[in-house]
Amino acid sequence: MILDGIDATLAERLLAAALGSGGDYADLYFEHRSGADFVLEDGRVRTVGRGVTLGLGVRVLRGDATGYAYTEELAEDRMLEAARTAAQIASSGAAPGPISIQPVVLADRYPVSQPTEARAGADKIALLRRADAAARAFDPRIVRVEASLAEEQREMLVVTSDGRLARDSQPMIRFGVSAVAEEGEGAGRQRQVGRSGGAGRFGLEFFARSGQSPEEQGREAARLAIGMLHAVEAPAGPMEVVLGAGESGILLHEAVGHGLEADFARKRTSNYADRIGQPVASSLCTVVDDGTVDNARGSINVDDEGNPGRRNVLIENGVLVGYMQDRLSSKHFGLAPSGNGRRQSFRHEPLPRMTNTFLAPGQDDPEEIIKSVTRGVYAKRFAGGQVNISNGDFVFALTESYLIEDGKLTAPLKGTNLIGNGPEVLRNVTMLGSDFELSQGTWTCGKDGQSVPVGIGTPTMKIKEITVGGTKTR
Amino acid sequence: MSVARLEPTGRRLPDPKSCQRLAEQMLALTLKAGADGAEVLVRDGTELEVKIRLGETELIKEAGSRALGLRVLKDSRSAVTYTSDFTPAAMEQFARESVELAALSEPDPAGELPAREEMARELPELDLWDESVLSLDVAEGLRRARAGEAAAMKVDKRITNSDGAVFGRSVGASAFATSAGFSGSARGTHVSFAVEPICDDADGKKRNGVYWSASRFASGLGDPEAIGLEAARRTLAKLGARKIPTGAAPVVFSPEAGRGLVGQLAGVLSGGALWRRSTYLAGREGTAVASPLCELVDDPLIRRGPGSRAYDGEGLASRTNVLVSEGILRTFLCDVYAARKLGRRSTGSATRAIGGGPHVGVSNLILRAGRTPAAELERLDRALYVTDLMGFGFNAATGDYSQGAGGFWIERGERAFPVTEITVSASFDDLWKRVDAVGDDLDTRSSVQCPTFRVSEMMIAGS
Numbered sequence A: 001m002i003l004d005g006i007d008a009t010l011a012e013r014l015l016a017a018a019l020g021s022g023g024d025y026a027d028l029y030f031e032h033r034s035g036a037d038f039v040l041e042d043g044r045v046r047t048v049g050r051g052v053t054l055g056l057g058v059r060v061l062r063g064d065a066t067g068y069a070y071t072e073e074l075a076e077d078r079m080l081e082a083a084r085t086a087a088q089i090a091s092s093g094a095a096p097g098p099i100s101i102q103p104v105v106l107a108d109r110y111p112v113s114q115p116t117e118a119r120a121g122a123d124k125i126a127l128l129r130r131a132d133a134a135a136r137a138f139d140p141r142i143v144r145v146e147a148s149l150a151e152e153q154r155e156m157l158v159v160t161s162d163g164r165l166a167r168d169s170q171p172m173i174r175f176g177v178s179a180v181a182e183e184g185e186g187a188g189r190q191r192q193v194g195r196s197g198g199a200g201r202f203g204l205e206f207f208a209r210s211g212q213s214p215e216e217q218g219r220e221a222a223r224l225a226i227g228m229l230h231a232v233e234a235p236a237g238p239m240e241v242v243l244g245a246g247e248s249g250i251l252l253h254e255a256v257g258h259g260l261e262a263d264f265a266r267k268r269t270s271n272y273a274d275r276i277g278q279p280v281a282s283s284l285c286t287v288v289d290d291g292t293v294d295n296a297r298g299s300i301n302v303d304d305e306g307n308p309g310r311r312n313v314l315i316e317n318g319v320l321v322g323y324m325q326d327r328l329s330s331k332h333f334g335l336a337p338s339g340n341g342r343r344q345s346f347r348h349e350p351l352p353r354m355t356n357t358f359l360a361p362g363q364d365d366p367e368e369i370i371k372s373v374t375r376g377v378y379a380k381r382f383a384g385g386q387v388n389i390s391n392g393d394f395v396f397a398l399t400e401s402y403l404i405e406d407g408k409l410t411a412p413l414k415g416t417n418l419i420g421n422g423p424e425v426l427r428n429v430t431m432l433g434s435d436f437e438l439s440q441g442t443w444t445c446g447k448d449g450q451s452v453p454v455g456i457g458t459p460t461m462k463i464k465e466i467t468v469g470g471t472k473t474r
Numbered sequence B: 001m002s003v004a005r006l007e008p009t010g011r012r013l014p015d016p017k018s019c020q021r022l023a024e025q026m027l028a029l030t031l032k033a034g035a036d037g038a039e040v041l042v043r044d045g046t047e048l049e050v051k052i053r054l055g056e057t058e059l060i061k062e063a064g065s066r067a068l069g070l071r072v073l074k075d076s077r078s079a080v081t082y083t084s085d086f087t088p089a090a091m092e093q094f095a096r097e098s099v100e101l102a103a104l105s106e107p108d109p110a111g112e113l114p115a116r117e118e119m120a121r122e123l124p125e126l127d128l129w130d131e132s133v134l135s136l137d138v139a140e141g142l143r144r145a146r147a148g149e150a151a152a153m154k155v156d157k158r159i160t161n162s163d164g165a166v167f168g169r170s171v172g173a174s175a176f177a178t179s180a181g182f183s184g185s186a187r188g189t190h191v192s193f194a195v196e197p198i199c200d201d202a203d204g205k206k207r208n209g210v211y212w213s214a215s216r217f218a219s220g221l222g223d224p225e226a227i228g229l230e231a232a233r234r235t236l237a238k239l240g241a242r243k244i245p246t247g248a249a250p251v252v253f254s255p256e257a258g259r260g261l262v263g264q265l266a267g268v269l270s271g272g273a274l275w276r277r278s279t280y281l282a283g284r285e286g287t288a289v290a291s292p293l294c295e296l297v298d299d300p301l302i303r304r305g306p307g308s309r310a311y312d313g314e315g316l317a318s319r320t321n322v323l324v325s326e327g328i329l330r331t332f333l334c335d336v337y338a339a340r341k342l343g344r345r346s347t348g349s350a351t352r353a354i355g356g357g358p359h360v361g362v363s364n365l366i367l368r369a370g371r372t373p374a375a376e377l378e379r380l381d382r383a384l385y386v387t388d389l390m391g392f393g394f395n396a397a398t399g400d401y402s403q404g405a406g407g408f409w410i411e412r413g414e415r416a417f418p419v420t421e422i423t424v425s426a427s428f429d430d431l432w433k434r435v436d437a438v439g440d441d442l443d444t445r446s447s448v449q450c451p452t453f454r455v456s457e458m459m460i461a462g463s
Helices: A008-018 A076-087 A121-138 A204-208 A214-228 A247-260 A262-267 A327-333 A366-371 A422-427 B016-032 B088-104 B131-135 B138-153 B224-236 B255-268 B271-275 B336-342 B374-378 B428-433
Strands: A025-041 A044-062 A065-071 A142-160 A164-183 A190-200 A236-243 A287-290 A311-316 A356-359 A375-387 A393-405 A408-413 A416-421 A429-432 A443-447 A450-458 A461-469 B037-053 B056-074 B077-083 B159-178 B182-200 B206-208 B211-215 B247-253 B296-298 B321-325 B365-367 B382-390 B400-411 B414-427 B435-438 B453-461
Touching (some): A008 A025, A008 A076, A008 A142, A025 A076, A044 A076, A044 A121, A044 B088, A065 A076, A076 B056, A121 A142, A121 A204, A121 A214, A121 B088, A142 A214, A164 A204, A190 A214, A214 A393, A247 A262, A247 A287, A247 A311, A247 A356, A247 A375, A247 A393, A247 A422, A247 A450, A262 A327, A393 A422, A393 B414, A416 A422, A416 B400, A416 B414, A422 A429, A461 B400, A461 B414, A461 B453, B016 B037, B016 B056, B016 B088, B016 B159, B016 B182, B037 B138, B056 B088, B056 B138, B077 B088, B131 B159, B131 B182, B138 B159, B138 B182, B159 B224, B182 B224, B211 B224, B255 B296, B255 B365, B255 B400, B271 B336, B382 B453, B428 B435
Parallel strands (some): A044 B077, A356 A450
Antiparallel strands (some): A025 A044, A025 A142, A044 A065, A142 A164, A164 A190, A236 A461, A287 A311, A287 A356, A375 A393, A393 A408, A393 A416, A416 A461, A429 A461, A443 A450, B037 B056, B037 B159, B056 B077, B182 B206, B182 B211, B296 B321, B296 B365, B382 B400, B435 B453
């Protein structure tokens, strides 16, 4: 692979320079990332894009303090300069002894028979055309379609001063369709945009998966746009809410996921700090972060600190049992690394991050969950969410939701938000479906200015009360 | 002034002229490789970020980065590519492969380069570079961060924790060269400082507040202690925050919160959204889209402005565009592509990043200050004052808006208690038409700017 030229003896020289001012620990993160994107707009391939980034990030730790530098030039003098810049976090101490570097053996969670980059551009454009045609054929009110495909191949190599060397090759494919629906003329014209998409660590075989064919994605975008044309105002205030399987996992991500990242626990800036062993959710809830799911968008064979991806139970039957760790935090807590040290690129220092985070399935029939609600909201698709780590308030935006009246889904609702407080909302989970689903969507998590791909999932679940941010008083 | 000066770490200082040489070199290589036309953007920058938390150094990050973005045209087809490999052989190969890549796209007359006569001729001096920023090094950044955090921590014993104090500095140069007849370069400095203390509240919740400062000039950054004190004041004010009952009320937006709403207007006033039929403002030019109190401009020509630029992302001259005046929608912003799709002329509003082609964007987007002293906007019997907005919740195609919010409940003209865990909602059309007061306190720290403003009624969802 591209980073093959980086050998152990070069790494040793760089690590020695990084630790030359007395740091406790150093690591090198080499990254080569190539990607391309194809966009079809109004039936025409408007432009195609391609690019490569290559660089080295050097990190030096001294206690809880981090020194960081990077370079895009992999000439040895530039790499040594980056190492010495990162070293400035420490100012005194002994030079390191010899480092014995051993490769870390890793499982492969996302073998790809043929990288998408090796396939002809025309094959990818054909996929876009299929999605475009399916969306237009769905309904004459679809007036505009845009489809896009992005592929990326990230080669990374981590070498640490405690002797680990890990390589990984991380593919990612991403497909998206948006469709505009219009109805009526002049001032009374209604217009809606529907969006659908999927992503994962696959080659083009991704499109053979259920729900992921270009036709299915095209029709789904069109369905959402048409369905929303006659959406009614959403209610305002606390209500019973049923969250559908899959994308509703965004609730877990925001309500508890971020709060269980160990940097917040270490700094005691999250309201989940110091709560190991305590009940933080309804006993129905078991929350897992799992970087080992085959081909999932958030999966990693190895994290960006050289620790293998793992399945970690965070909340078991409502009790908080663990946090997601990076190196700094695991040292602080005296725990084993959990495989959650991730970074956006070689320009960024690692942080504890989620991989694929989900709520394990329960016992209830999803149909029965909806039937049990006299008046409430059923939420199916989401645009995204955000949390305030300190007070635990989180919000997430609904793009497809319906009123529930007497146990049945009735009117589609205009886009709205649900707002709640992490620990409170999880105590309000009263029913949990047996229909677990990991969303195939293109979820990207942002933290401290860094974006990483993640997965989310959940079964259908009922929440006794959460505030719906609509415009209509009941 | 020496542009060849080395920074303390031995790194080259970003230099606009060497960026421009590189851009012109790549332009020549691309044309030689068979392109009919090309645009090249080069960016070179250094970043420094230092953070103090609870009196200790938490992070020192320092690095430089240089990259090039290319758009090629061949037989009316285009490709957009980027690289950071500047060895001669790699540049040649990159040019060749970029031209080949364009064959995958389809001919699109709207995607051709701008006409030669559209290009910028003279570049205005915008005063975006401050030599004294270079002397704000690691040691000085740490000193300021330590002082700012310490000032916040000693205000009140209820401040029990901190998310730290961060000093950031960026120094950048860029160049743009196009076969349409423009080659230019620019440089700029930027510094920022933020302090974020944390309080413990009842029932195990924590309250965080943040205050920050940012400027292109070292002298505009302000005193670190003063920023720390303001951060502490804002954090303490949130103690005891609670939900309020669901119902309609007037809502006052602080400049920090209001900026998020003004920023959404950038999307729906884009010519790109107009030809894509994805803005609720389609067909509304010349009609009222906001209260007569609202004047919205996009102005890239403000001296020392955070979003100022001498030329746009396609090499066209920067100009001030009035988007809304007296509440009437005057124009959408267009780059060359959107203008051709709509049968208009570009408003000089293209932005361009290394990894993508030109698209419509804003520079300094400003909701102009009004004449009402900001404090007077709170003189209401009952109202919500919003300081924080969170989450996604804007549908550009319909204008439906809903976001999580926090702030204060106002009773008889006073901030009675802090509020959290609520949403504010309205259609954007109603929201802007219901603006009944605009403050005189324009906040100029970032490129999207507004003063305090008040909406006569929005729906609040709470308990």
